[in-house]
């Protein structure tokens with residue numbers, strides 16, 4: 001039996017599902033894992049899937065893929081582009097697209113498990129497959145662990161995962177140490193005093209307060225952080241008011257913060273709080289602003305020894321020059337909860353999905369940022385081949401490095 005991975009990828013791509021709603025995707029993944037002979041549990045952490053293959057004495061290797069899609073309207077123009085919609089947590093109907101490539105992650109995972117099953121006489125140990133929901137909420141890994149994952153599978157000796165990214169297809173990016181930033185998502189409510197738009201002097205205008213706050217927050221990264229360090233402060237959402245002649249009573253900001261270390265995290269969080277409170281005070285606010293943490297993601301830190309082993313395994317499998325150090329990514333991941341909760345080493349790498357000729361042309365022209373769509377773009381579209389094959393090879397080779 002051979003699984004048609006291209007058909008699987010296209011099917012998943014055409015049927016993307018929002019975070020914690022991945023029931024169809026989970027059912028398909030679970031079906032394949034069962035067909036391959038794994039012991040499968042569904043509904044772990046809402047929609048998560050766990051597959052176990054016990055194959056004699058030896059290390060326990062956890063391999064993880066995530067499966068959720070994003071509220072993005074696909075604009076790739078591909079024949080298999082998504083036209084799907086979903087209902088977001090606010091109850092709004094939104095377009096849905098696999099704009100982060102998690103459909104590729106599931107496909108490569110199924111292919112890698114198929115390969116490991118086929119080669120099972122050549123290795124021994126226990127393979128634990130995790131198909132995780134809601135990575136885009138930063139909540140799926142936590143949900144699986146909090147739902148008793150460790151009661152149903154043995155603790156890992158190593159946790160492995162991979163993410164498709166705008167590197168040339170055939171290239172793997174992996175580094176020892178911090179591979180991805182830590183992240184906090186904050187909601188800030190600024191309280192003013194509402195009133196008539198013609199009588200601003202009788203109000204405390206939260207729109208002006210919000211505008212000043214957003215501008216001042218930009219000075220954290222540009223003025224307070226050492227230029228040799230990394231920190232990102234993004235205000236991705238700002239909402240206030242319903243009508244031009246009403247000054248509203250409050251404004252809501254949603255922030256995304258990124259940093260490589262716990263020290264930088266403490267510094268940036270303190271600066272955000274200081275600025276938010278000071279701008280409210282500068283506006284004469286009668287009520288303190290509210291600052292709420294919606295999610296916290298730890299930095300994704302690759303274990304040095306395990307990364308060295310995975311790097312040489314990937315070089316053997318894909319060629320010496322196929323593996324590069326991509327630097328630290330300011331994106332964040334929740335994969336490392338699996339390693340943190342269990343005390344196991346983690347290796348998480350990126351694999352390229354861009355046509356190499358197109359990548360080289362954009363690099364030569366200095367237009368990489370403009371011409372090569374990144375994850376979360378409505379134009380994000382990994383090449384089907386060889387991206388699937390490289391993902392399968394990378395994941396199975398890395399697992400075999402530990403399974404023998």
Ligand SMILES: [Zn+2]
Pocket residue numbers: 100136375376
């Ligand atoms: Zn994403």
Ligand SMILES: [Zn+2]
Pocket residue numbers: 100101102135163375
């Ligand atoms: Zn992703």
